[in-house]
Amino acid sequence: MRSKKDHYKSYWYNPVEYMWWMWVGVIAKDSVNGETFVKKIVAKFTSRAICFAFLQRVREVKSSEFHAIASRMSKLYDIVMKSKANAIIFYDENILLLRWLLYLPELEMVTVERKGKVWIMTIEMELISLFYQRSWDIQVFHGALSFSVHANEVLGFQHFLQTKNPLLTKEDGFVRSFWEQAFECGFPSPAGDNKPGRTCTGTEKLDNLPGNVFEMSMTGHSYNIYNAVYAVAYALQAMQSYQSKHKAGVDERRVNIQDLQPWQLHYFLKGISFNNSAGVEISFDENREVRAGFDVINWVVFPNQSFHRVKVGRLDPQALPDQVFTIHDETVTWHRSFNQTLPRSVCTDSCLPGYSKRRQEGEPFCCYDCISCPEGKFSSQKVPYSSHFVIAPKSHISHVKMTPDAALCKQGQHQLLNR
Numbered sequence: 001m002r003s004k005k006d007h008y009k010s011y012w013y014n015p016v017e018y019m020w021w022m023w024v025g026v027i028a029k030d031s032v033n034g035e036t037f038v039k040k041i042v043a044k045f046t047s048r049a050i051c052f053a054f055l056q057r058v059r060e061v062k063s064s065e066f067h068a069i070a071s072r073m074s075k076l077y078d079i080v081m082k083s084k085a086n087a088i089i090f091y092d093e094n095i096l097l098l099r100w101l102l103y104l105p106e107l108e109m110v111t112v113e114r115k116g117k118v119w120i121m122t123i124e125m126e127l128i129s130l131f132y133q134r135s136w137d138i139q140v141f142h143g144a145l146s147f148s149v150h151a152n153e154v155l156g157f158q159h160f161l162q163t164k165n166p167l168l169t170k171e172d173g174f175v176r177s178f179w180e181q182a183f184e185c186g187f188p189s190p191a192g193d194n195k196p197g198r199t200c201t202g203t204e205k206l207d208n209l210p211g212n213v214f215e216m217s218m219t220g221h222s223y224n225i226y227n228a229v230y231a232v233a234y235a236l237q238a239m240q241s242y243q244s245k246h247k248a249g250v251d252e253r254r255v256n257i258q259d260l261q262p263w264q265l266h267y268f269l270k271g272i273s274f275n276n277s278a279g280v281e282i283s284f285d286e287n288r289e290v291r292a293g294f295d296v297i298n299w300v301v302f303p304n305q306s307f308h309r310v311k312v313g314r315l316d317p318q319a320l321p322d323q324v325f326t327i328h329d330e331t332v333t334w335h336r337s338f339n340q341t342l343p344r345s346v347c348t349d350s351c352l353p354g355y356s357k358r359r360q361e362g363e364p365f366c367c368y369d370c371i372s373c374p375e376g377k378f379s380s381q382k383v384p385y386s387s388h389f390v391i392a393p394k395s396h397i398s399h400v401k402m403t404p405d406a407a408l409c410k411q412g413q414h415q416l417l418n419r
Contacts, residue, residue: 211307
């Protein structure tokens with residue numbers, strides 16, 4: 001059951017543009033999907049006058065081979081932390097590689113001080129930990145932004161989690177395996193070859209687990225699965241209803257649910273529409289994709305390592321053009337190093353009125369030097385893109401005020417308004 005990820009790929013750059021982050025870094029997984037992502041982002045950012053501080057591709061890291069590529073990871077860490085870019089986009093299917101990267105200072109493998117950054121995660125990124133990462137500090141992700149399929153809290157979901165007992169679902173091996181890893185215990189083996197350590201009782205509580213091991217809230221991924229199960233149930237019901245109304249003819253036979261092939265449900269799936277228990281209408285568009293948008297999620301990590309996702313915005317591809325992306329930036333919690341002020345991510349600060357840009361040789365157009373205007377000319381405005389002088393009549397030069405709003409002190413191309 002999919003949402004419009006193509007729309008997500010087209011619009012997710014909005015936070016970067018909205019926050020005026022014109023100098024960004026990108027770390028993308030070295031894969032087919034990663035390469036597609038890089039091509040899209042290069043084309044999109046170039047058209048939006050956004051520059052790359054760096055663009056690094058990294059391959060998947062396994063714990064057994066980490067030391068073999070430690071040197072490469074250390075170089076990437078130095079690039080990230082030495083960069084003036086505070087906004088860093090991370091593209092991968094999971095967060096494990098990034099966790100390794102930001103853990104390097106604890107391993108004393110780097111000397112550059114770790115700085116606070118705004119990590120912008122791709123869709124459905126979850127803060128997960130392998131068993132050996134559970135004690136790793138997650139404060140580095142405080143203030144991160146990510147996208148998630150729009151989700152609502154489902155009535156009874158918390159109770160379902162709080163009363164979960166793997167001993168009551170013995171046929172579900174996944175739950176038992178997860179339970180052993182999450183609670184670091186083991187269930188008695190029927191063969192008697194029990195593992196050493198604590199025995200799982202089944203009465204352990206999921207809400208006692210840290211947030212980087214298990215989230216109690218309804219994530220977008222869980223919400224998708226929940227809706228998918230109901231969608232299939234409604235499609236099966238629609239198919240059975242159709243069969244009961246159109247009895248099998250001479251050359252036809254009724255389809256047994258046990259013999260049903262997935263493609264046989266497509267016709268019924270595309271036409272269903274129902275309200276889930278959260279009161280949200282679920283339906284599909286002409287591409288058989290869910291009619292839903294994405295939430296902009298702010299990651300908030302507390303000093304005790306507890307973790308909370310806060311919805312701070314919305315991405316709705318079906319909305320009016322000026323309402324496709326909304327974010328309540330005053331509600332966003334930034335990394336503590338930014339002292340709760342909007343982080344800047346630029347190569348060069350804007351030139352003040354009276355100065356103009358001169359591009360730095362060999363650098364992207366976002367990097368420039370500010371040079372004084374020649375005598376008789378003044379800069380027209382204070383914005384990152386202004387690089388022009390306006391000729392000032394000699395009789396009016398004494399009236400020029402070099403203030404941030406000097407762009408307003410002109411009429412036409414060659415005349416100033418006295419202020």
